[in-house]
Amino acid sequence: MKRPIIIALDFPTAERALAFLDQFPADLHVTVKIGMELFYAAGPSIVTEVQARGHAVFLDLKLHDIPNTVEAAMRVIGQLGVTYTTVHAAGGHVMLSAAKRGLVAGATAAGVTAPKLLAITQLTSTNQAILNQDQQIMGTVRASVVHYAKLARASDCDGVICSAQEVQAIHTAVGADFLGITPGIRPASAQSDDQQRVMTPAAAAKAGSNGLVIGRPITQAADPVQAYRDIMTEWSN
Template sequence: MKNSPIIALDFASAGDAYKFLTPFEQSLFVKVGMELYLQEGPSIVYKLKEMGHDVFLDLKLHDIPHTVGQAMRGLARLGADLVNVHAAGGAAMMIAAREGLEAGTPTGSTRPSIIAVTQLTSTSEAQMQQEQLIPTTIDASVVHYAELAKTATLDGVVCSVLEAKKIADACGQEFLRVTPGIRLAEGEAHDQIRVATPANARILGSSHIVVGRAITNAENPVQAYETILKMWEENA
């Protein structure tokens, strides 16, 4: 699995995604979320893999353990490199997801890595406390979910940059810390609240970063990607 910035292909159709990717000469690490997957289905993952890209299939599954396990069994056949669930689904659900992936991965293929969403980077501490009724700090909630995911034998979590180092300290450096909410210093935060630059993300302990509109909305997406890649690699 590549360690380059993960580009969020938040497009309404496969055609839009392929048009965006055309100017790029190298293979990339791309994210397919609900918007694109629900329009195109498994074919979008197959095509991106044929094009040589690593794929993070970002569907954030959250259901009863049996349902999630069976869903992951099917998703394992698509060839994605990284998939995820919501940690709030609990340890039994996360274990079922991991077991489903293992059972569904074709013989001779590598099981996709699996991570758990802790708290969305669009969620503030006040929101978490008032709407989820979690009476603690957002840091404590995120680290708790990370420890639960590790206990459930997942490979890592989705978190904000602000919690990445604490998760590494609690769960080890090999435990993935995939951080969305990445913006350039002059960029807008949009609907994200807990954000950081690529350089800060590396310094503060992210193992992977997810970048969307800072690249996809740029006047020159290839140039924007190269800028972000350089900032990420220079601070390794």
């Protein structure tokens, strides 16, 4: 799918994650995000089990370490056959480039397609006060996000994770072919929870987002499959 809705499988166990996916018809193949909680609880086997059901995987581990360590870890991730994976742009050019090398090497060794490497810019929980006071980064959130997008592009990443509010600025700065995958997406009827920079699916589509990451509005819905279909309709139209 060119512009996926990525369902965040934010569950504490593999059993709960797979039980959730069992609600989806066998012919409805989706893209799901496996993050730190689920991956650390279940290990790489959860990736294999999800893929066996026909679903694509976005492995969101947000690596941020010295370049050699990140390259070695990405070499392992590259062998898993996932569609996307993440690294923190704040790690810098050398680390980002090492991450890409590791992914390509691992995928080549396993005979699979290398995952798209997405750099984390600023988390959608980051607001102006956090940026300036806690991170000691002066300027605006948008300026920081665009800076990291430029760094990611120069380091051979395939795109970034960013708020939909910043996608247009990123595409203007580095090109419309650079992916802007956006969390912090909430239907108008949903609460924003702990996200600070949020947008509806329709607004994100208008802003140029290349993919949406959505968790609770789908995973906690009374009918998750219908919630997914409703959001897909809003996103596609």
